Amino acid sequence: MNDAQVEAAARAPGAGRASIVPLIIRGEVIESHLITYPGRHGGVMFATPDVRRFVQRLPLGNPSDLSDYYDVTLDDILDFLEALGERLDFRTNPYLQECFEISIQASGLTEPILRHMFEKGLQRMFKRSQLEEVVDRNIGANTSRAGSRSRC
Numbered sequence: 001m002n003d004a005q006v007e008a009a010a011r012a013p014g015a016g017r018a019s020i021v022p023l024i025i026r027g028e029v030i031e032s033h034l035i036t037y038p039g040r041h042g043g044v045m046f047a048t049p050d051v052r053r054f055v056q057r058l059p060l061g062n063p064s065d066l067s068d069y070y071d072v073t074l075d076d077i078l079d080f081l082e083a084l085g086e087r088l089d090f091r092t093n094p095y096l097q098e099c100f101e102i103s104i105q106a107s108g109l110t111e112p113i114l115r116h117m118f119e120k121g122l123q124r125m126f127k128r129s130q131l132e133e134v135v136d137r138n139i140g141a142n143t144s145r146a147g148s149r150s151r152c
Contacts, residue, residue: 018047019102025057039106078131085126090119 023030033054034047060066090096100118104111124130 018045021046021048023049023051023054025054030054040108044102044106074135078128078135081126081131082128085123088122088126090122096122 018034018036020031020034030049033050035050036045036047038045087093088096090100096118100114103109103114103118107114109117
């Protein structure tokens, strides 16, 4: 199958449709040059860009090209993740609902376990107190509390 046929099959409605998992490089969402992969239990197929076609774009030639990130603080990162968590409401987020339906078919977990993870677990992981605990455990309490406004 050539690239155009794979992409057409991945985007076609109905049975056998592959869920597209895009490649994101520095904010650009890439959904071309797709390769399909079977999911577990044969129920779901996934299509994702062939990373070999984009690998040359991954490394930066000059580290100073990331200089705008040097001023990002730990608090900035935690604020962002907390705001993300607020948007992971299963009842109102159609992307999570779609992901849940795919997960039922692709995962080895039961529907009640998956439902609990999607309805309760995701938002809980992104609560500020939970994030701070993870930072304290993995980086250290002194680093995360005393230097939270310091640069990352």
